[in-house]
Amino acid sequence: MVDEAGSPAPRALVTGATGYIGGRLIPELLAAGYAVRALARSPEKLRDHPWAARTEVLRGDLTDADSVRPAMAGVDVAYYLVHALGSGRGFEETDRRAARIFAREARAAGVRRIVYLGGLTPRGIPERDLSPHLRSRAEVGRILLDSGVPTAVLRAAVIIGSGSASFEMLRYLTERLPVMVTPSWVRTRIQPVAVRDVLRYLVGCARLPDDVSRTFDIGGPDVLTYRDMMQRYARVAGLPERLILPVPMLSPGLSSLWIGLVTPVPPGIARPLAESLRHEVVCHEHDIARHVPDPDPPGHPLAFDDALALALRRVRDADVTTRWTNAAAPGAPSDPMPTDPDWAGGSLYTDCREQTVDAPPEAVWRVVEGIGGENGWYSFPLAWAVRGWLDRLVGGVGLRRGRRDAGRLRVGDSLDFWRVEEVVPGRLLRLRAEMRLPGLAWLEMTVGRDDRGRTRYGQRALFHPHGLAGHAYWWAISPFHAAVFGGMARNIAAAAERPTARDVPERVPAAGAPDRP
Known part of the structure; x- marks a missing residue:
């Protein structure tokens, strides 16, 4: 040098x-x-x-x-x-x-x-x-x-x-x-x-x-x-x-x-x-x-x-x-780094799920990208509906926003009471919660293959609590995670394995046409 x-x-x-x-x-x-x-x-x-x-x-x-x-x-x-x-x-x-x-x-x-x-x-x-x-x-x-x-x-x-x-x-x-x-x-x-x-x-x-x-x-x-x-x-x-x-x-x-x-x-x-x-x-x-x-x-x-x-x-x-x-580095000296110890950066609760899917990754991604709105959240519909009502009751957005495009998600889109934070087509969808919470929450869905070449669906819910109320909130809802998040992972995999999900071709815009319906 x-x-x-x-x-x-x-x-x-x-x-x-x-x-x-x-x-x-x-x-x-x-x-x-x-x-x-x-x-x-x-x-x-x-x-x-x-x-x-x-x-x-x-x-x-x-x-x-x-x-x-x-x-x-x-x-x-x-x-x-x-x-x-x-x-x-x-x-x-x-x-x-x-x-x-x-x-x-x-x-x-x-x-x-x-x-x-x-x-x-x-x-x-x-x-x-x-x-x-x-x-x-x-x-x-x-x-x-x-x-x-x-x-x-x-x-x-x-x-x-x-x-x-x-x-x-x-x-x-x-x-x-x-x-x-x-x-x-x-x-x-x-x-x-x-x-x-x-x-x-x-x-x-x-x-x-x-x-x-x-x-x-x-x-x-x-x-x-x-x-x-x-x-x-x-x-x-x-x-x-x-x-x-x-x-x-x-x-x-x-x-x-x-x-x-x-x-x-x-x-x-x-x-x-x-x-x-x-x-x-x-x-x-x-x-x-x-x-x-x-x-x-x-x-x-x-x-x-x-x-x-x-x-x-x-x-x-x-x-x-x-x-x-799992980013490689922080944006500034004050931020967390990957090499910091696990206890640094504040509390972060996670719920991780994985499913092996008997379908190609493209079929799984179609289900993931079509989530929310009229398609729902693939688990315990009553629990999602109640959470939406409670959110509206305290002045939140609830589930009423739906989604802008039935077939495609873009960064910044509203999706029920979530906001699309990141999309890597075919691989990653990360949503940030905009409901009223004593903390910050994300839902991350990934599609890929395991070391045996099988399609793998990954799902991760993250919650950063705000004060003691945030910790109490997480532990109060933890007993329902198996039904809500576990059921969601299983049902997304099952939906991808259906012939309709596997056979429908991916929508590709015509040459020169805008990437919008």
């Missing part, structure tokens, strides 16, 4: 490429003109990213010097974006060993700069009194600064963006608990920062002068308590104000168990994060704005509410083209 002048582009090594920050940093570095090498223990997780073909991907582990050494060859700037949080009680020793190997190999390879994203630590508290999570982050930063390679250590508190473990804890606690008894750390002051600003600073640090080797505190413009953050999350997400009752006797250990009951964040991650929340983490300087080549643009760092709005954008816009539909 060469730059516009024909010179070789500077090379950046990104460790932790399958992690929250690493996977979002790589496209930012590519856009900034860097040749990127990614080091990952599981490189296969990166192959479906749109930037994978432009990135050199190596398999390696930072605790293995023999795999780190070749990764450092020819590198100008090396990003240390890994930590062993969640790997068990020995994570501090694992972090220490990995940082020492990284520092030693970077110096030996002549790397010009190291950039590390660590945790914001409180001033005036001895390092030994910090939580194990923050203590380990501080120690890693110190090891890298002592490497002999110019190093920028960025220290951040809570990072706001879908997929961030701290943000996901905030999301689940706020959305699932309208009333909560909380530990005293809800009064702790925190200075959160948007993931967009974190990435901007990380990219900017690659071009720092060689004589700059130090820590930088990075944060947004708002200093809030955790209680403030939950209340403001509720407001931005459109939830009622939360009733939060702090209880001093809840220890960090007990509160991490409480978090484990309420959220899907793994205990190995939730406990260290909960223990860290007893410390006030507020920036004491903003020197980064003076040192990086590009100063803060207008509107940055992003305010907390703006960062929240971006993190929740996918949900608010009713768009499932993220990991929920």
Whole structure:
């Protein structure tokens, strides 16, 4: 890779490429003109990213010097974006060993700069009194600064963006608990920062002068308590104000168990994060704005509410083209990514059905594309009718809209109380619910062949709950799914197997004729 002048582009090594920050940093570095090498223990997780073909991907582990050494060859700037949080009680020793190997190999390879994203630590508290999570982050930063390679250590508190473990804890606690008894750390002051600003600073640090080797505190413009953050999350997400009752006797250990009951964040991650929340983490300087080549643009760092709005954008816009539909990459750093853990991105309930059909795929697709309106929904007609009446009763659209074209569906068409969100002729129909619901719902139908060449019909209902009412709604209707969705899949398959469905030729518009009846 060469730059516009024909010179070789500077090379950046990104460790932790399958992690929250690493996977979002790589496209930012590519856009900034860097040749990127990614080091990952599981490189296969990166192959479906749109930037994978432009990135050199190596398999390696930072605790293995023999795999780190070749990764450092020819590198100008090396990003240390890994930590062993969640790997068990020995994570501090694992972090220490990995940082020492990284520092030693970077110096030996002549790397010009190291950039590390660590945790914001409180001033005036001895390092030994910090939580194990923050203590380990501080120690890693110190090891890298002592490497002999110019190093920028960025220290951040809570990072706001879908997929961030701290943000996901905030999301689940706020959305699932309208009333909560909380530990005293809800009064702790925190200075959160948007993931967009974190990435901007990380990219900017690659071009720092060689004589700059130090820590930088990075944060947004708002200093809030955790209680403030939950209340403001509720407001931005459109939830009622939360009733939060702090209880001093809840220890960090007990509160991490409480978090484990309420959220899907793994205990190995939730406990260290909960223990860290007893410390006030507020920036004491903003020197980064003076040192990086590009100063803060207008509107940055992003305010907390703006960062929240971006993190929740996918949900608010009713768009499932993220990991929920197996897309390759997010549209923005704040969005979910396919490599994010399953518990990231908010709750998503699914009901999946598959049917092997004794008919060609074309016959199945005709049934799928003809669904709704006068043809109905192929299962439990009374249940669909009652749902439509109830929707109209609360001011919704009900089933009265029918469909515009009896034989063809297009993106944007209304279909009873659904809206066509995506159509791939012969393969995929995705509908978004427009009925009144405590959440967002989609119905996805696919047609294809299995590994034995047989026709396969797939059906997936997805529901993203909004607050506690959304969770209650899903569990209340779950007992009816076998009849409604199971019956729908069976009856669509049966309809496709009928001779009338198999023999009717597909309507093809005449040459020059508009694709409309």
